[in-house]
Amino acid sequence: MSIAVTPAWLADRLNEDGVRIVDCRFLLQDASAGEKAYEEAHIPGAVYMHLDRDLSAPKREDGSGGRHPLPDAAVFAATLGRAGIGNGTHVVAYDDQGGAMAGRLVWLLRWLGHDGGASLLDGGFAAWQAAGYPVTAARPAVAAAVFEARVQAGLVVHADDVRARLGQAGVVLVDSREAPRYRGEVEPIDAKAGHIPGAINRFWKDSLASDGTLLPADAQQARFADLSQEDEIIVYCGSGVTACPNVFALEAAGFRNVKLYAGSWSDWISYEGNPVAVGDEAKARNE
Structure with missing residues (x-):
């Protein structure tokens, strides 16, 4: 399967068990902008993951690890579980930055040995809206899952x-x-x-x-x-x-x-x- 899925593909699976949508919108110059945008409107059923809080570890004082250090595997596995993502969940990630932030999530899932499939929404949130598909401000009720980290070093x-x-x-x-x-x-x-x-x-x-x-x-x-x-x-x-x-x-x-x-x-x-x-x-x- 291609790394990307179309808005039409996702629209057909909005209520499908085993599919979890993750909104990864984020701006480097305004770390709160992505979450605010999510709260205003997002794809129905999507949960939000923040680049700094969820997809990275805290920055180290000596700068090692860079501006977005890899998250601790156990900590990130717990984050995924709270978002309803298990090892077999198909994750569809999107942003409004050309797939940069969503790509980070897809790569992290691979790194932790996720085998349920992880895709980018081709064209991101803009493509979803342009196609006329629904958006919502409601946060979904999510049942927790268990994610077992199997780091692919x-x-x-x-x-x-x-x-x-x-x-x-x-x-x-x-x-x-x-x-x-x-x-x-x-x-x-x-x-x-x-x-x-x-x-x-x-x-x-x-x-x-x-x-x-x-x-x-x-x-x-x-x-x-x-x-x-x-x-x-x-x-x-x-x-x-x-x-x-x-x-x-x-x-x-x-x-x-x-x-x-x-x-x-x-x-x-x-x-x-x-x-x-x-x-x-x-x-x-x-x-």
């Missing part, structure tokens, strides 16, 4: 893993941020500008069509045509959130050895000795 890498792979043949680092941030020309969020040495840049929003839906597999393949399917691909962004859509895009393009650097740039720069590069590495290699 091979899906994630950490700073020491990345450090050990720098310059290694057969390993490709993919920076998912906008090009000016990758090149180190601007840095509106984190303490240092630049990128991890050797990384190439593939802006995560380039995985989307103009209407906010996911590009088809052939278009995703074109985005990564310069990479080998034999490579180990490590994807990062600013804090491990917007990298998730690129993980899914790479998988749609046929790559199978794709890992997330969960702490990403904000974690990398928290270690004083980690090197930083600026400029366009692909351009420099071709000159």
Whole structure:
């Protein structure tokens, strides 16, 4: 099954047992905006998960783990259970940010060994509304479930893993941020500008069509045509959130050895000795 489901697919299953809808709307510049939007109107039956409170652990004082550290597995399993999500529940996640926040939830479910299916709502909340489907302000009554965490450690890498792979043949680092941030020309969020040495840049929003839906597999393949399917691909962004859509895009393009650097740039720069590069590495290699 594709990573994404259409609004029509979801509308046919609104009251189906075994399907849980999760609203993940969130704005980095206003951490309360997503929940306020949920309270005003959301897809019927949807529960809300907050990027900072639910989909991340608290930030550490030394900055390690980045701006959105991975949640503790047991704590997140309990969060899922309270939301009515068991290991076999089909989860459909949505946001209004091109799938970035919803993608974080889908990736976290994979990381915890969820096997009930996890999908993005293609086009997000805007597509749902544009199709004329109902919304509500009512919070659903949710029966608690049991979620057993089975951590899939091979899906994630950490700073020491990345450090050990720098310059290694057969390993490709993919920076998912906008090009000016990758090149180190601007840095509106984190303490240092630049990128991890050797990384190439593939802006995560380039995985989307103009209407906010996911590009088809052939278009995703074109985005990564310069990479080998034999490579180990490590994807990062600013804090491990917007990298998730690129993980899914790479998988749609046929790559199978794709890992997330969960702490990403904000974690990398928290270690004083980690090197930083600026400029366009692909351009420099071709000159």
